[in-house]
Amino acid sequence: MPSAPLNDIAPFDMHDQQISVLLIDDDEDLIELSADFLEHELEQAETTTVTDPTTGLTEAIEGAYDCIVCDYxxxxxxxxxxxxAVQNEGVDIPFILFTGKGSEEIASKAISAGVxxxxxxxxxxxxxxxxxxxENLVEKHRAEEQVQRGFRAIESAQEGIGIIDEDGIYQYxxxxYAEIYDRERAEIIGQHWEMLYPDAEADRFTNEILPKLDSRGSWSGYATGLTKNGETVSERxxxxxxDDGGHVCLVQSLASEDELKQELELKNRALDAASVGVTITDPTQEDNPLVYVNDGFVTLTGxxxxxxxxxxxxxxxxxGTTPETVTAIRKAIDNEESISTAILNYDADGDPFWNYLEISPVEDEDGTVTHFVGFQRDVTELKAQQTAMEDQIEWLSEFAEVVSHDLKNPLSVIRGNIELAMQSGEMERLTEAQQAADRLDELIDDLSNVMRQRQLVNDLEPVDFAEVFQSVRWSEGGSHSVDVADSNVIVADKQALARLAENLVHNTIEHGGDGTTMRVGTLPNGFYYEDTGPGLPDESPDTIFKPGFTTKDDGAGLGMVSIRQIAAGxxxxxxxxESPEGGARFEFTNVDSPA
Structure with missing residues (x-):
């Protein structure tokens, strides 16, 4: 059964809308902390902070905000x-009293005042x-506003709109609607719909139209009504x-056949003015050919x-057109069903474009499909944006796993040095642990900045890459060192480069034995890192840098991914x-130097 037109209306969705919040609090440090927390908790939140109450009041009245959060x-x-004061000025938005001075008295006053x-x-x-x-208050407030706007729109609509219950009685x-029949609303509400139609027309509704409404899910057509004085009214x-068994009725008076013709001409002009392509095909003819196209389709295809x-x-x-998409479209038409899909088409010049296609069957009054109507839109740019967004989501998912891995490096240094200090009594180990803790703090700030800006590399500056590698610390026993063959200054994000160095060094320590040496040096357009360990596995670079690849039974396989991400960033x-000693060697090229 075809879906009813009202069933296709999208519900209100507030989750993707920006929420503008005004924070008023005389504690400058606390208000900034509140703003940071809210923007972290509500991705769509945008906060404005005011520490002077008088200025905050002016901003609340003159600004455009979705919610006010105010100290007491x-x-x-x-x-x-x-x-x-805000209420007296007619500002109607949610107001939250967020106070550090709580008491039953204040709570009672707040509730009485209408917070x-x-x-x-x-x-x-x-x-x-x-x-x-x-979020809940803003969503509720917006929903109420939407309902009010919708009701006002219905009340002011030029078309008649009525609601009839399951017994055929007008409820609204x-x-x-009343003007079409030259009546007052009060004369119709509470009465059966038959009062507005001649007997013969009422019989047609009962025997033909209402059964079609039940079986098809909607009905549209023409009828003849009666005014209060008994005059006939041509109507659409x-x-x-x-859901409760009644129905919604939209009615429009049609004064004459001339008005019908004017309406048809207006529809044609409207279709040609539309920015989307509109087509009509005739399935009763061989190969379901196009019998109408609007100007938008001509422009779209060339x-x-x-x-x-x-x-x-x-x-x-x-x-480049996907056969599966073509098959799905053909199947929908054969089954006389609607379909919406994106398909790769080609214009008159042979240039490809992504076409978002919507096809629906058109039925006559008997329910027989006589035509198919299609709507086409060029969504090439949207398709590209979608692909870019999917790539970004995939990167963020992978990055989240890498973050967990990279945080474990300084954590292992802290734990290792504390354990050694407890075992040996060497208190200098605690200094090492403290330095690792400081590094962990820097790393958390850096990763937080990455997530906020959604870029892995942000603060580019001149950096001596060898110094960064030599600053990496570890907690394992044995003799390890990072030698410097030669070094120079490169342009890099120091924190991101430190993460790269930590992953390389810890990878060497994990896979190399005691006495494994690490070495860095320059290349004509970059630098290298190599060790004297067992070397890299006999796998392709694509495999080694793939998430989850590891040669350890308990390895996460994310260190190499982190290295690849930072280099790409x-x-x-x-x-x-391979290093001269048969160990692993990583070469980083296309590296910028300070001007």
């Missing part, structure tokens, strides 16, 4: 005074609660069933109308080789 105890104006939420400040655990309350109708109707009419739409397909090329 502030100089010159407290939070409830601000709420009262939407009252929340007492605490530790970081309070911010997810605050973020959740903001707008002014335009669209009926859509409701073909003249005369070259298009009479052909099947497959003339737009080419070597700098625009470097990385290749694998």
């Amino acid at each position: 105890d502030m100089p010159t104006l407290n939070g409830l005074a601000i709420l009262n 939407d939420e009252y929340l007492q400040k605490g530790g970081p655990e309070e911010y997810p609660v605050l973020a959740n309350k903001i 109708l707008n002014e335009a 109707l669209v009926l859509t069933p409701t 073909y003249d109308r005369g070259e298009i009419l009479g052909k099947n739409c497959r003339f737009l397909q080419g070597e 700098h625009g470097w090329e990385v290749s694998l080789a």
